[in-house]
Amino acid sequence: MEFKFGGSIANQKTVLGHPSGLFVLFFTEMWERFSYYGMRALLVLFLVSSILDEGWGWERADALVLYAWYTSLVYITPIIGGLIADKVMGYRKAVFWGALIMTLGHLSMAFEVIADPFFFIGLALLILGNGLFKPNISSMVGQLYKTEGKEKDAGYTIFYMGINAGAFLGILLCGYIGEQVGWHYGFGLAGIFMFFGMLQFYYAQSIFGKIGMKPPKTGVFLDDVKGMDRLKEAEEEEEDNPDVVEEEVPAHIVSDRLKVIGIFAFFTIFFWWAFEQAGGSMTIFAKDYTDRVLVDSGAIIFKVVNTLLTVIPLLIITWVLALLFKQTFKKYALSNIFLGTSFAIIWGIVIWVLYRQFNSEALEVPASWFGILNSFFIIAFAPLFSKLWESKYNPSGPVKFAMGLILLGLGFGILAYGSLAIPQGAQVASVSMVFLIAAYLFHTLGELCLSPVGLSYVSKLSPKRLVGMMFGVWFASSALANLLGGLTGSYIDYIVNNYSMAIFFLIFTLIPVGAGIIMLILNRKLLKMMHGIR
Ligand code: GLN
Numbered sequence: 001m002e003f004k005f006g007g008s009i010a011n012q013k014t015v016l017g018h019p020s021g022l023f024v025l026f027f028t029e030m031w032e033r034f035s036y037y038g039m040r041a042l043l044v045l046f047l048v049s050s051i052l053d054e055g056w057g058w059e060r061a062d063a064l065v066l067y068a069w070y071t072s073l074v075y076i077t078p079i080i081g082g083l084i085a086d087k088v089m090g091y092r093k094a095v096f097w098g099a100l101i102m103t104l105g106h107l108s109m110a111f112e113v114i115a116d117p118f119f120f121i122g123l124a125l126l127i128l129g130n131g132l133f134k135p136n137i138s139s140m141v142g143q144l145y146k147t148e149g150k151e152k153d154a155g156y157t158i159f160y161m162g163i164n165a166g167a168f169l170g171i172l173l174c175g176y177i178g179e180q181v182g183w184h185y186g187f188g189l190a191g192i193f194m195f196f197g198m199l200q201f202y203y204a205q206s207i208f209g210k211i212g213m214k215p216p217k218t219g220v221f222l223d224d225v226k227g228m229d230r231l232k233e234a235e236e237e238e239e240d241n242p243d244v245v246e247e248e249v250p251a252h253i254v255s256d257r258l259k260v261i262g263i264f265a266f267f268t269i270f271f272w273w274a275f276e277q278a279g280g281s282m283t284i285f286a287k288d289y290t291d292r293v294l295v296d297s298g299a300i301i302f303k304v305v306n307t308l309l310t311v312i313p314l315l316i317i318t319w320v321l322a323l324l325f326k327q328t329f330k331k332y333a334l335s336n337i338f339l340g341t342s343f344a345i346i347w348g349i350v351i352w353v354l355y356r357q358f359n360s361e362a363l364e365v366p367a368s369w370f371g372i373l374n375s376f377f378i379i380a381f382a383p384l385f386s387k388l389w390e391s392k393y394n395p396s397g398p399v400k401f402a403m404g405l406i407l408l409g410l411g412f413g414i415l416a417y418g419s420l421a422i423p424q425g426a427q428v429a430s431v432s433m434v435f436l437i438a439a440y441l442f443h444t445l446g447e448l449c450l451s452p453v454g455l456s457y458v459s460k461l462s463p464k465r466l467v468g469m470m471f472g473v474w475f476a477s478s479a480l481a482n483l484l485g486g487l488t489g490s491y492i493d494y495i496v497n498n499y500s501m502a503i504f505f506l507i508f509t510l511i512p513v514g515a516g517i518i519m520l521i522l523n524r525k526l527l528k529m530m531h532g533i534r
Helices: 019-047 060-073 078-113 117-143 150-180 182-203 227-238 250-278 282-289 296-328 334-359 367-390 397-418 433-461 464-490 494-500 501-529
Strands: none
Touching: 019 060, 019 078, 019 117, 019 150, 019 182, 019 227, 019 250, 019 334, 060 150, 060 464, 078 117, 078 182, 078 397, 078 464, 117 150, 117 433, 117 464, 150 182, 150 334, 150 367, 150 433, 182 334, 227 296, 250 282, 250 367, 250 397, 250 433, 250 464, 250 501, 282 397, 296 334, 296 367, 296 397, 367 494, 397 433, 397 501, 433 464
């Protein structure tokens, strides 16, 4: 048989034209991001809620500082996690251990009711676990493909849809349960699905064949009988699928390509710096400067839209799940059963939440609601972008990056325009929510041009022996961006008092657009430095 993709025979069966292993990673990443974003949605709210509301009654500023550091540190550890996988344990084990450590982290946070230190131990475990998990699962996606072509870009875009399906459900459900039922239930829910994701990955991993395994000659698996068994199993399945042997390219080509990753990573700092205003200044804008009150038909329309917004993505993901079941159930029954169970629980919770929301009197759109628009738009548009990248309208990597930065800037331009009427120093206003919705749409379109494409290029441009660490470098730029973004956002009041809200958003318009234009200018030079990789 012909091996079109990496991995085992089972991995050659396709789902939506991609290897079925892509969807094993899709769902593992989906549950991990469910936990990450679900917990993150609760973090600040929990800290600032009064003791009476079972929160910790922290000052807003203190909570935001912890948030900035947490969201920064989770993206620093991937450098070490990537290196450990490259040199010591291989990507598969790293993903498994990362998932296990994060499960313990979430559980520990749920025990916050018993004693405060559990909360901080939990955060630390999440930071460590993510370091092992995130760069290495991202790197496994790339290894499913044998060629460095546009197929890989499309594969990463699908994977990115999994990321956001998780983010969407996590924010929605952990957010709701944490706020309405109890904080530790929300934290606990995040942990349960991390656990399901881990089991689903563990019991399906032989689909990856040799991908993500450290070769036994390094001695790593020699004392590990189970590992040896699995490796043997993988080799048997792989008989006819010799891994593509990477040609060792001349040193200057390797170094040029690594430099290109560095340049891409540098430009993403500007992207995430502005983009991550979503959780900070843009949420403040939603809360205090946006008209969120809906009456009569407006309220009914909102309830209907909100229901569709929840049910449609879940239906799409359930359909993908069914496609994966069809291809893999016979061989990986246990993995599929864990995955199916987690979906059954999710549907149950979603129906319960929607029922309660539909019957509530809430005529005011919650400020946090706008945050889910990003994930929704990703799920809605990712298939389109994935097709676009596979078509003849596939621009070069740097051009996609430039498009991403410029679209993001335009999104902030819309907010700046919408804020023109807000007087200097105003503490509140009632700008139409149309601006915020349009801004999220532009931000998301930009994200789809830049973020999954960036992952794909890291995979294509890194020499195999460094791919985990280079993903670490890639995510480290998010660490810096999250920190700087949080700090810049904290100047919102200062800028509104001394200049205006429009000026505040104009900063986030001009800098990304400027960075995008520089990227366009660099396009030809970067293409040369990629030496044939597109
Ligand atoms: N939103 C994406 C994720 O959670 C990308 C985050 C990032 O690279 N900073 O994976």
